[in-house]
Amino acid sequence: KEDDGSSGSGSGGSKALVLGFSQVGSESGWRSANTDSVKAAAKEAGYTLKFSDAQQKQENQISAIRSYITQGVDVIAFSPVVVTGWDAVLKEAKAKKIPVVLTDRSVETSDESLYVTLVGSDFTEEGRRAGKILEKVIAKAGLKGQVKIAQLEGTTGAAPAIERAKGFKEVMDADHKDDWKIVVSQTGDFTRAGGKQVMAAFLQSNPDVNVLFAHNDDMAIGAIQSIEAAGKKPGKDILIVSIDGVKDGFVAMSEGKINAIVECNPLLGPQLMEVVQKVKDGKPVERWIKTKEGDFMQDQAAAALPTRKY
Numbered sequence: 413k414e415d416d417g418s419s420g421s422g423s424g425g426s427k428a429l430v431l432g433f434s435q436v437g438s439e440s441g442w443r444s445a446n447t448d449s450v451k452a453a454a455k456e457a458g459y460t461l462k463f464s465d466a467q468q469k470q471e472n473q474i475s476a477i478r479s480y481i482t483q484g485v486d487v488i489a490f491s492p493v494v495v496t497g498w499d500a501v502l503k504e505a506k507a508k509k510i511p512v513v514l515t516d517r518s519v520e521t522s523d524e525s526l527y528v529t530l531v532g533s534d535f536t537e538e539g540r541r542a543g544k545i546l547e548k549v550i551a552k553a554g555l556k557g558q559v560k561i562a563q564l565e566g567t568t569g570a571a572p573a574i575e576r577a578k579g580f581k582e583v584m585d586a587d588h589k590d591d592w593k594i595v596v597s598q599t600g601d602f603t604r605a606g607g608k609q610v611m612a613a614f615l616q617s618n619p620d621v622n623v624l625f626a627h628n629d630d631m632a633i634g635a636i637q638s639i640e641a642a643g644k645k646p647g648k649d650i651l652i653v654s655i656d657g658v659k660d661g662f663v664a665m666s667e668g669k670i671n672a673i674v675e676c677n678p679l680l681g682p683q684l685m686e687v688v689q690k691v692k693d694g695k696p697v698e699r700w701i702k703t704k705e706g707d708f709m710q711d712q713a714a715a716a717l718p719t720r721k722y
């Protein structure tokens with residue numbers, strides 16, 4: 413029989429842990445896979461999950477977090493849309509002794525005690541990996557002369573957008589000062605529609621672009637539509653590197669339209685639930701729990717496609 417939580421040991425008996433989770437939105441294939449993973453893992457762990465979708469708006473996340481505080485959930489987890497502007501609401505959680513776990517994306521805060529840990533990827537490293545794999549892509553395609561790069565950035569102010577751009581630039585500054593140049597760079601908000609629209613504008617203003625670095629697969633897929641509409645061949649006239657590794661990205665890669673993908677794993681649910689339990693039980697956890705990921709070139713796409721889990 414379910415008990416009322418009064419009979420257990422130190423960790424509060426067998427009363428289901430209540431987790432409040434504020435998701436970024438549903439902007440990409442990555443995000444849908446992440447949401448499914450979180451919901452499935454919470455169910456598997458037997459937690460009561462209170463879930464909300466912020467539609468990429470910080471004010472929605474802040475009010476969701478406030479409502480979790482009012483409801484007195486055991487643990488709050490959220491994937492912050494942008495990095496700044498969280499201190500006030502996180503202080504409210506702290507005052508009510510509700511621990512906060514960040515997932516997927518990080519925040520900037522002057523008070524490190526405002527969250528317990530981050531479960532997510534190293535986005536700066538993903539940017540570096542994108543730069544390194546672009547070297548291979550260029551060599552393979554035999555592209556000679558000036559590399560003119562268009563960059564489709566993620567959501568402005570979001571950790572993956574800031575850090576992927578930073579890691580990529582590190583590789584450029586270190587090894588490609590003369591031969592690579594980012595000729596145009598703008599946000600496509602991590603969406604297909606955004607990628608499509610911004611790429612169409614890029615092709616107008618900079619028709620000589622020969623490389624696209626997209627901060628996620630969805631924007632690359634949107635951009636491919638505009639490249640084709642302009643009568644160019646994605647993957648040939650314009651070499652494309654993107655990040656995530658969602659199924660549709662792999663499909664585009666197997667069709668020769670994306671040249672390489674840097675994987676970013678969205679299946680964070682099981683790891684997150686484990687951490688949430690530890691945090692609830694007052695056990696120590698690492699400050700940053702990183703996810704493991706790989707890189708894929710076009711010639712690996714067809715073989716990898718059937719085994720992709722998201």
Ligand code: GYE
Pocket residue numbers: 439440441442443516517572602627628629630655656676
């Ligand atoms: O790459 C993108 C999503 O925060 C890692 O957000 C995540 C990013 C992911 O919209 O597709």
